[in-house]
Amino acid sequence: EAGVAQSPRYKIIEKRQSVAFWCNPISGHATLYWYQQILGQGPKLLIQFQNNGVVDDSQLPKDRFSAERLKGVDSTLKIQPAKLEDSAVYLCASSRGQGNINEQFFGPGTRLTVL
Amino acid sequence: AQTVTQSQPEMSVQEAETVTLSCTYDTSESDYYLFWYKQPPSRQMILVIRQEAYKQQNATENRFSVNFQKAAKSFSLKISDSQLGDAAMYFCAYRSWGGDNNNDMRFGAGTRLTVKP
Numbered sequence: 001e002a003g004v005a006q007s008p009r010y011k012i013i014e015k016r017q018s019v020a021f022w023c024n025p026i027s028g029h030a031t032l033y034w035y036q037q038i039l040g041q042g043p044k045l046l047i048q049f050q051n052n053g054v055v056d057d058s059q060l061p062k063d064r065f066s067a068e069r070l071k072g073v074d075s076t077l078k079i080q081p082a083k084l085e086d087s088a089v090y091l092c093a094s095s096r097g098q099g100n101i102n103e104q105f106f107g108p109g110t111r112l113t114v115l
Numbered sequence: 116a117q118t119v120t121q122s123q124p125e126m127s128v129q130e131a132e133t134v135t136l137s138c139t140y141d142t143s144e145s146d147y148y149l150f151w152y153k154q155p156p157s158r159q160m161i162l163v164i165r166q167e168a169y170k171q172q173n174a175t176e177n178r179f180s181v182n183f184q185k186a187a188k189s190f191s192l193k194i195s196d197s198q199l200g201d202a203a204m205y206f207c208a209y210r211s212w213g214g215d216n217n218n219d220m221r222f223g224a225g226t227r228l229t230v231k232p
Contacts, residue, residue, distance in 0.1 A: 042206050
């Protein structure tokens, strides 16, 4: 089966600009996750969707970050306006459902550089 | 809150030899999952091995095995017969048992493994 797809792979913007990332999960996977991975650190969960509903967005900086999964399939993560500290790799992952036994499959990530 | 610590930022191993990566975690929970993920330069995170805390038997997956010490809150990864393709960042991760709505996976900072030919 095809894996989790993300685009773009790389993005360079200036601070205060806006940027959007796209994720297409594995077909049939109900749960979708966005992680932020700052250089030298492990990934940190930003938001989790179950179908098109938000399950957990407690670590999402809502003043500048937003995410949606309108039809319960693809998802978009937006940053507006970007700050220097947003430079990171943004990873998307999906799993069949919620719960600990459901393995998360990760996409290749989008590397964002904010100048 | 649960924290995961990987005290070895970098490790190296000779091809065909064995290496052990360390991980400790802090939790007050009795039921949880522990994971080791591999992240090669392509950045795609790949699950290597998983351990349920209620299981006393250490998980194994081919050349990969863990040493799970629940009382010590330690979860090390042993890679036997190391291969060049094992070179990557390795992340230890913790996830609470806590039901359908608790999927917050906590990752350590990672260990970069180099395999020397």
